[in-house]
Amino acid sequence: SAQIADLQQKLLDADNGDRAKQRWDSIATILEAKCALKYLLGELVTSKVQESKLQSSLEQSQASCSDVQKMLMEERNHIAELEAEFQNQILVQEQQHQEKVNHSSWK
Secondary structure, eight states: OHHHHHHHHHHHHHHHHHHHHHHHHTOOSHHHHHHHHHHHHHHHHHHHHHHHHHHHHHHHHHHHHHHHHHHHHHHHHHHHHHHHHHHHHHHHHHHHHHHHHHHHHHO
16 A cells, blocks of 8 residues: 555656646747746745855854864863873872882881
8 A cells, every 4th residue: 555655646746747847838928928937036036045044054054063163172172181181190199109119118
């Protein structure tokens, strides 16, 4: 039944495509051509407006992405600084411990 529904949908889509083509092919008068042209220009304007909105949204998303990447790099740098500081503290602690051990063995 899923295959039947799929085939029925394909037939409907093909029929709609044929109707649209027939509609454009059957334009016979200047008035019909003007109406068709007016419709197409309206569709063009709608598409251009939508394209402009999508372009603006894309630019905002890119700016946001850039901000997030910058924050990520700053956080990575901060973490690297903290890790270096931590490693330095470990080294100091190890040195102090070694000095205590060495000092104790001298006594």
